[in-house]
Amino acid sequence: MRTFDYARAETTGQAVSSADNSAFLAGGTNLLDLVKIDIMRPDTVVDINRLPLKTIERMPDGRLKIGALVSNTTLAHDPIVRSDYAVLSEALLSGASTQLRNKATTAGNLMQRVRCPYFRDGVSACNKRDPGSGCSAIGGFNRSVHAVLGTSDKCIASHPSDMCVAMAAIGAGIVVSGPEGERTIDFLDFHLLPGDSPEQEHALKPNELITHVILDAPIRGNRSHYLKLRDRASYQFALASSGVIVATSGGVVQDARIALGGVGTKPWRASRAEQSLRGKAPTQANFEEAARIAFEDAKAYKHNAFKIPLGQQAIVRSLTTVIA
Template identity: 65%
Template sequence: MRNFDYVRAADVEQAIMLHARGSDTVYLAGGTTLLDLMKLDITRPARVVDVHKLKLDQIEPLDDGRTRIGAMVSNTDLARHEHIRRHYPVLSQALLSGASTQLRNKATTAGNVMQRVRCGYFRDGVSPCNKRTPGSGCAAVDGLNRNVHAVLGGSPQCIAAHPSDMCVAMVAIGATVHVQGPKGRRDIAFADFHLLPGDTPWKEHALEAGEIITHITLDAPMPGSRSAYLKLRDRGSYQFALASSAVIVALDGNTVRDIRIALGGVSTKPWRAAGAEAVLRGKPVSEALVREAGVSAMAGARSYGQNGFKLNLGQQAVVRNLSLLTA
């Protein structure tokens, strides 16, 4: 462990001020990702600004039907909150499928959004990794890439899959990320917050220097909808998804009035499957149409060898979830 300065912020404004006092500064909330990366010597901050005591731990239903979630709300509190369980069951299910109870008790909403990839080449500190050392290459493209590597949204520079379950549910629901920084406050559409690797895989999100997430606002629930999160993995608990799907669907009789589908485990960012939604929207549900939607959800996917099975598994994550929700 390298030496670093540690300071605790009393409010958001002080946190931003403390962050701005030096370079190589990071915010610390639950620490479930940051502390791991510091111990591995992957992240080497000169200063840590502790923000976990900020008064951003409320879940607030808004008058317009949306729901505002403070950045410091723990994953456990969010998953177990009665309003979330009733109106956003897909989000509660996604959170409860991730990590362990101990980690969920510490992990925060903003930290979950900001968590970094679990690629072994990124974390070993020595392999070529453009995300860790820009320009060094991507060892995963031709290396071991079965579990935590993507078949959607990758590039020759990086194929690491985004690890979050919560974020898959949120991109299906629709949300806004509220941030504050040295230049003031601004809002970022959740679908635009995480960036594709492209030629700059070290740029993982849309935050600017010194900005901190203060809240996330979920869109109002889809009227008359049902939803579910399905996570497929090698073992039944405490493992990242090989493929997952978040589906929200509203039916008029047997006809799909509206639908939202998102994928995880197979993509470099939380992946909204708009093409699959278009296949189903406004049409009567049938087995053939559900299969067509599954194929469409994985349109453009590319195998990198060992992870090629995800092309079919991603389809199955969508088909199985849709079949259960529309039965």
């Protein structure tokens, strides 16, 4: 592994005043592998594991404040998350392996990089790794970790996170600390579409550090579910996944949230599909219509056209499961 300087931050202030070209080290499950294969090349690694960001607390207004360093395992098994945000618990437990979830953190999961093999191989043209060099996935092999929603002619890599799909459905704010103070970024504005600059993946400014994720208060009377479809039963990235939250009353849908994974270049909230369900009966036909709307703007590439019907079926199936 390449050499770097190592600094241990004892306070958030120290962390955000790091040298240029620093990388924050939390779990390290995605940073250290990318340093090993020379895709990420930080001059300084700033270890933030001693910062007091490991608690989960219910706020007086009903929202849930999650420290940046809470592990994926701890978050998945938290009693409040299990009862009020089942979709998040299920999404977390469907991701990676036990060992990786034990290490991986909430903030690190938000920051994980794409699994596109052309990004990771270090030699192929990749606008994300080497801006302006082109995209080897468009016209290359683009079956499993490439998107059909939110792509551009510069990048089609799908966002790999399961946790983020659940958070996109729930709604959240991402609290960040930086040299200029603290601010909150809406979850849906945090990850950026590739557009013309796929190397810009998120809304953080240089040296800003994620300190917390604050989940919206749970929707009253909701039921939620995360369905992940993949090439094997465990320890695999999603081909398509669907995180749904539904509240019904008097035989009609009062509120519905639908977010998708494996098919979008960012954690994908299907707002128009949700809108189509509100005030309607929770029937198979209405679910299928919502699924159709969710993929209206989809664009398939050579090997991943199957993700459109697969993603639609994931929506219908997950909605059917929560209504049952």
